[in-house]
Every structure is written in C-alpha cells, then in structure tokens.
Amino acid sequence: MDLFEYQGKQFFAYYGMPVSPGQIAFTTEEAVSAAEELGTPVMVKAQVHTGGRGKAGGVKFAADIDAVREHASNILGLDIKGHIVGRVWIEKASDIQEEYYASFTLDRSAKKHLGMLSKEGGVEIEAVAESNPDAIAKIWVDPVDGLTREACEEWVLQASLPEQAVQGTIEILMQLYTAYTEGDADLVEINPLILTPQGNVHVLDAKVTLDGNSQFRHEDYAQFDETQTRDERETAAHAKGLQYVGLDGSVGVIANGAGLAMSTVDVINQVGGQPANFLDIGGGANADVMAGALEVINNDPNVKAIFINIFGGITRGEEVANGILEAMKRVEISSPIVIRLDGTNADEGRAILEPNLSDKLLMEDTMLDAAKKSVELVS
Amino acid sequence: MSIFVDENTKVVYQGLTGSQGSYYGRLNREYGTQVVAGTHPKKGGTEFDGVPIFSTVAEAVNETGATASCIFIPAAGVKGAVLEAAEGGIKFIVAITEGVPAHDEAFFFNQLKRDYPDVQLLGPNCPGIISPGKCNIGITAGHIAKSGGPVGIVSRSGTLTYQALYELKQKNIGVTTCVGIGGDPVPGTSFIDCLSAFEADPETKAVMMIGEIGGSAEEEAAEFIQQHMTKPVTSYIAGVTAPPGKKMGHAGAIVSGGKGTAQAKMEALESAGVKVGQNPTEAGELMAEIVALF
Numbered sequence: 252m253d254l255f256e257y258q259g260k261q262f263f264a265y266y267g268m269p270v271s272p273g274q275i276a277f278t279t280e281e282a283v284s285a286a287e288e289l290g291t292p293v294m295v296k297a298q299v300h301t302g303g304r305g306k307a308g309g310v311k312f313a314a315d316i317d318a319v320r321e322h323a324s325n326i327l328g329l330d331i332k333g334h335i336v337g338r339v340w341i342e343k344a345s346d347i348q349e350e351y352y353a354s355f356t357l358d359r360s361a362k363k364h365l366g367m368l369s370k371e372g373g374v375e376i377e378a379v380a381e382s383n384p385d386a387i388a389k390i391w392v393d394p395v396d397g398l399t400r401e402a403c404e405e406w407v408l409q410a411s412l413p414e415q416a417v418q419g420t421i422e423i424l425m426q427l428y429t430a431y432t433e434g435d436a437d438l439v440e441i442n443p444l445i446l447t448p449q450g451n452v453h454v455l456d457a458k459v460t461l462d463g464n465s466q467f468r469h470e471d472y473a474q475f476d477e478t479q480t481r482d483e484r485e486t487a488a489h490a491k492g493l494q495y496v497g498l499d500g501s502v503g504v505i506a507n508g509a510g511l512a513m514s515t516v517d518v519i520n521q522v523g524g525q526p527a528n529f530l531d532i533g534g535g536a537n538a539d540v541m542a543g544a545l546e547v548i549n550n551d552p553n554v555k556a557i558f559i560n561i562f563g564g565i566t567r568g569e570e571v572a573n574g575i576l577e578a579m580k581r582v583e584i585s586s587p588i589v590i591r592l593d594g595t596n597a598d599e600g601r602a603i604l605e606p607n608l609s610d611k612l613l614m615e616d617t618m619l620d621a622a623k624k625s626v627e628l629v630s
Numbered sequence: 631m632s633i634f635v636d637e638n639t640k641v642v643y644q645g646l647t648g649s650q651g652s653y654y655g656r657l658n659r660e661y662g663t664q665v666v667a668g669t670h671p672k673k674g675g676t677e678f679d680g681v682p683i684f685s686t687v688a689e690a691v692n693e694t695g696a697t698a699s700c701i702f703i704p705a706a707g708v709k710g711a712v713l714e715a716a717e718g719g720i721k722f723i724v725a726i727t728e729g730v731p732a733h734d735e736a737f738f739f740n741q742l743k744r745d746y747p748d749v750q751l752l753g754p755n756c757p758g759i760i761s762p763g764k765c766n767i768g769i770t771a772g773h774i775a776k777s778g779g780p781v782g783i784v785s786r787s788g789t790l791t792y793q794a795l796y797e798l799k800q801k802n803i804g805v806t807t808c809v810g811i812g813g814d815p816v817p818g819t820s821f822i823d824c825l826s827a828f829e830a831d832p833e834t835k836a837v838m839m840i841g842e843i844g845g846s847a848e849e850e851a852a853e854f855i856q857q858h859m860t861k862p863v864t865s866y867i868a869g870v871t872a873p874p875g876k877k878m879g880h881a882g883a884i885v886s887g888g889k890g891t892a893q894a895k896m897e898a899l900e901s902a903g904v905k906v907g908q909n910p911t912e913a914g915e916l917m918a919e920i921v922a923l924f
Contacts, residue, residue: 517909
C-alpha cells in the first residue's frame with residue numbers, strides 16, 4: 252500500500268519525527284483557507300502515488316494567498332504520469348540549507364533491512380547510486396538485533412554530514428527504523444531530509460509503502476487501503492478480495508496462482524493476443540470467488556473472450572466447474588469462455604462441465620491450445 | 631534419492647485440525663507421507679482421523695520422532711509456529727500459509743540462521759515439497775508427478791510447479807524431488823539451496839527451475855549455476871509481459887526501478903548455459919531433449 256506524502260508525514264509524526272505543519276485540501280478554496288490558517292509562505296504539493304511531481308509542475312512555492320489560489324487551481328486536476336491530482340497538501344514552507352536522503356527497505360538478497368543515508372539528497376537516489384555511489388552510506392540491520400544506537404552513530408559518521416546535522420539525523424534515523432519495523436513498512440524514505448539554517452534536521456518529504464499483509468495487526472491501515480490508486484475494474488476486483496491488475500487487451504484472464512496468471516498473460520501475448528487483465532483467484536477459491544471473478548471480467552467492456560486457466564492444487568476441479576456454472580446463472584456473460592482445467596480433481600471438474608459445453612463455453616486440453624482458441628475468438 | 635525429504639520423513643502438521651490442514655493432511659497421508667502427529671494448543675491428547683494431536687511441537691517430536699513439520703496456521707500465527715517448530719527439534723519446516731508479513735519472514739529467517747543453523751525452512755507461501763512416490767508435504771496434487779527421476783524441480787510459483795510436474799509426466803519423465811520455494815520476498819529456502827542439493831544428489835541428472843519477475847534470486851541462481859553446477863538446467867520465467875510497478879499477485883513479484891524483469895533474468899540464465907523456454911510447455915520440451923540424451 253502506497254501512502255500519499257501527507258499520510259506518510261502523519262505516519263512519521265506518530266513515531267515522533269519532525270515534520271512541518273500542514274493541511275490537506277481537495278479544492279482551491281480549501282487550499283486557500285488552509286494557507287490562511289498556516290500563514291504564508293507555504294508549499295502547494297500535489298498528492299499522487301508517483302514520483303516526478305516537481306518536474307510535472309505539481310510542487311509550487313506560494314509567497315502569498317493569491318499565489319496559493321493560482322497554484323492550487325493549476326495543480327488540482329493536473330495529470331502526472333497518468334495520475335490525476337485530486338488533493339493537494341498545503342505545508343508551511345521551510346528554509347533549506349542542505350538536503351539529504353534517508354531510507355529503510357528490505358534487501359531481499361541479503362535478507363536483512365537496508366538503511367541508506369546520503370548527503371546528496373533532493374535528487375533521485377538511483378541517480379546518485381549511478382554517478383557517485385560512494386556518497387551513499389549503507390547499513391544492513393539484522394531484524395533480530397534491530398538498529399542499535401551505536402551502529403546508527405557509526406552509520407551517520409560514514410555519510411560525512413556536517414557536524415551540526417549529526418545528532419538530529421541520528422535521532423530521526425532511530426525513529427525512522429522504529430516506524431519501518433513497528434509499522435510493517437516495505438519502504439520508508441525521506442527525500443529530502445533537510446538541515447535548516449537554524450541547525451534543525453527536518454523531514455521535508457515522505458514516501459511510505461506499507462505491507463498489506465500486516466493489516467491484521469494494524470487495523471487503522473484500512474484508511475490507507477481506501478486511498479490506493481486503482482482503476483474502476485481494479486476497485487471492483489479489490490472489493491471482492493481478488494488479485495487483479497488491469498491491462499489494455501481483449502482477452503480476459505482468470506487463473507489460480509500468481510505464477511500461472513502471469514504465465515497465462517505471457518502465453519496470450521505469445522500467440523498474438525492481448526490480455527485484458529491479470530487475475531489470480533488464489534488458493535482455496537470456491538464457487539463464490541469464481542463467480543466474483545467472472546463478474547469483474549464481464550464488466551470490462553474491452554473483453555471479447557475469457558480464458559479460465561486452472562491448475563488444481565489448493566483449488567479443486569469440481570469447485571472451479573461449479574463456480575463457472577453458478578456464475579453463468581448469476582450473470583449474463585457476454586463473451587465466450589475457454590476453459591483449461593487440470594490438477595486436483597480435474598476429471599470430476601471436467602465431467603461437470605462436459606454436458607454444458609457450447610459455443611459460449613469451450614474446453615481445451617492444454618494452456619497453449621486454450622490461449623490460441625481465446626485469441627481466435629477475439630479476432 | 632531425493633532432497634530434503636524421503637519415505638522415512640515423519641511429519642507433524644501444525645494446524646492439522648483446521649480446514650486446509652485437515653484437507654491436505656489427509657491427502658498427504660493418502661499419498662503415503664508419514665503423517666505422525668498434529669498440534670493444537672487446546673486439543674492435546676485428542677486424535678484426528680487416528681493421528682495423535684499434541685499441544686506443542688516439542689511434545690509431538692518427543693512422542694513420535696517427527697523431523698519435519700508442515701504449517702497450515704493463519705498468517706498471524708506463522709512467526710510463532712516456525713520458531714516453535716525449530717525450538718521443538720524439527721529440522722525441516724514447510725510453511726504453506728500465504729500472506730505472512732515480510733518483516734516476520736525476515737525476522738524468523740535470521741533467527742533460524744543464528745540459533746538453529748541446521749534447520750531448513752521452506753516457504754512461507756509455498757506449495758511444499760514432493761518426492762514422488764515417497765513423500766508429499768503440502769498442497770501439490772500427488773497424481774501429477776511421476777516418480778523415479780532423473781529431473782529435480784525448483785519453483786517460485788505454486789501452480790507453475792504443478793504445471794512443470796505435469797509437463798514432465800506427459801513426456802514420461804520422472805522427478806526426484808520437486809521443491810516449491812514460494813513467491814514471497816524472504817523465502818526460507820532459495821533457488822541456490824535447492825540447486826546445490828540437486829547437484830549433490832546422485833539420482834538427479836538435470837534440474838528444471840521456474841522463476842518469475844521481481845527481486846534478483848534468478849540472477850543469483852544463474853551465477854551459482856555458472857560456477858558450481860555440472861548438471862544441465864532448463865528454466866522458464868513468468869511475467870515477460872508484466873507492466874512495471876504492478877505487483878503480480880505474489881508479494882515478491884514486482885518489477886520496480888527497472889529491476890527484476892523477466893528479460894534480465896532470462897538473459898542471466900542463458901549466459902550461464904541454461905536452456906530457457908518461452909512458456910512452461912517449451913521448458914518441458916527442452917528438458918525432454920536433455921533427458922533423451924541420458
């Protein structure tokens with residue numbers, strides 16, 4: 252789950268980190284009254300789940316209220332890499348002396364947490380890694396030990412920050428690590444972390460991705476789930492608890508297992524077709540799940556054929572077969588369905604489907620043949 | 631021979647009495663797996679389908695001599711279950727459960743490595759392991775696997791693991807062991823752990839490796855193959871057409887910052903001498919060509 256910048260800052264503030272006061276605004280009027288309350292100058296910042304806001308004109312300095320009005324009205328509705336800005340964060344402007352970078356994420360190769368700190372902040376860290384890798388001080392933290400203060404101090408020294416920034420940075424990094432681990436984040440990133448002319452170290456931006464799998468111990472994360480960027484189809488699928496990613500083609504895909512779903516999308520492309528989506532109905536899928544999946548696919552106007560690719564392990568063949576028949580009773584499915592069914596109880600499943608086969612419901616033996624048939628039906 | 635498990639492996643099921651645990655526990659037993667015990671904190675002393683239930687893994691180990699465990703406990707309890715198994719004396723832990731938080735996985739991976747270095751964890755979020763004809767721990771449909779070798783299979787994806795077994799069976803090719811390592815960010819068992827075990831197993835003559843987008847495990851495996859494998863390897867990588875920045879179901883399957891693409895993985899494997907198929911069927915055909923030469 253990706254957080255908006257302001258949600259990330261509220262998340263950081265909860266763990267005691269210094270962020271600037273600000274308010275969220277959905278309209279120009281709200282932006283103006285927020286700025287009046289905070290007092291100018293302020294920053295007007297687009298809230299979108301993508302980078303490169305500044306370059307796209309989504310982050311502006313406003314010296315007075317007229318400037319706030321102008322910038323907010325320009326930024327709201329702006330298209331930043333396909334993300335339409337629906338809300339702006341109005342924040343008290345800060346004086347900046349220097350800009351740093353700090354983050355924690357999981358290093359999947361090392362299987363440890365990786366902290367990165369650089370005195371070259373305010374730019375893409377990938378660019379720094381490319382041009383000046385020595386400017387990034389790294390620390391690998393064993394999750395069992397956690398980040399000790401001594402290790403953190405040593406790490407900060409490696410980054411060669413100016414003396415006056417050292418203590419404040421250590422404090423923030425200790426809090427950032429706590430936020431990262433206790434908050435079950437996949438990524439916490441501050442870019443830039445700034446040093447003000449007054450000598451304070453301060454969080455000026457926040458990028459936070461939370462692990463959706465941790466929601467069972469973070470009930471309040473439901474609020475972030477609601478603000479994820481999803482298209483209409485993805486929203487409908489998500490409401491049904493389905494793993495769905497929207498694509499641009501005309502062959503609807505339903506498969507069990509992420510790997511098989513990915514592979515199905517690949518194979519459709521290989522035989523000259525275009526998949527409309529990735530949809531993994533997952534383990535333990537029953538008639539309800541299958542029916543829900545078919546409803547979502549059926550509501551996509553681009554879909555001209557549906558390929559159901561099931562290899563039974565957790566999902567049992569007869570459940571799949573019953574699910575398909577049940578769904579066909581519940582919704583009028585407008586596209587022909589091609590089924591490929593194998594694995595646990597596949598014979599039972601096929602036997603259930605057999606008497607129901609028609610030009611609207613076809614069955615093929617192999618994944619490749621079923622993909623070819625689906626693509627043929629579309630063209 | 632097989633790797634990690636064989637016909638003598640005694641297995642305790644953590645969560646045997648739950649709906650998934652009981653369903654697959656029964657299937658595993660029917661397959662011939664030695665299902666010697668189940669655990670449930672409140673049902674110790676009872677029986678489930680003739681299998682004794684203990685309150686803790688330690689008791690189950692003491693009473694039955696179990697050396698492996700299979701976890702079907704909900705995600706919130708997996709961290710505790712893994713550590714309980716290791717502490718109780720289990721040497722091979724198979725965690726089937728999906729949806730375990732990445733921080734929990736990173737925690738118990740490192741805890742095991744430090745305090746129980748001789749314990750091998752498989753998963754979480756994996757289909758388990760099957761040594762056809764000998765032992766099946768997890769959710770693989772046993773009938774799709776042909777026993778006897780000469781091929782070993784290691785896979786990051788559940789259903790593609792079954793697909794791989796099935797492709798080989800269609801071609802009358804047997805499998806020594808098939809290991810599903812799972813699609814999560816911190817898998818307990820890596821490609822390299824399995825490749826190295828297959829390299830050492832005299833019965834395994836070739837290895838099929840199924841990968842997917844995200845992370846760098848396939849690239850690391852390619853390096854290992856280049857340096858240490860004498861046995862031929864074929865591969866398939868899922869997600870060639872996956873759009874960047876979109877998580878394709880598995881927590882670990884995401885192309886981000888231009889890293890973890892299927893293309894890069896296929897190239898790394900090919901340059902290590904691995905024959906890479908464009909789809910699971912083609913990977914099976916490539917393996918059939920190799921096996922025909924034995």
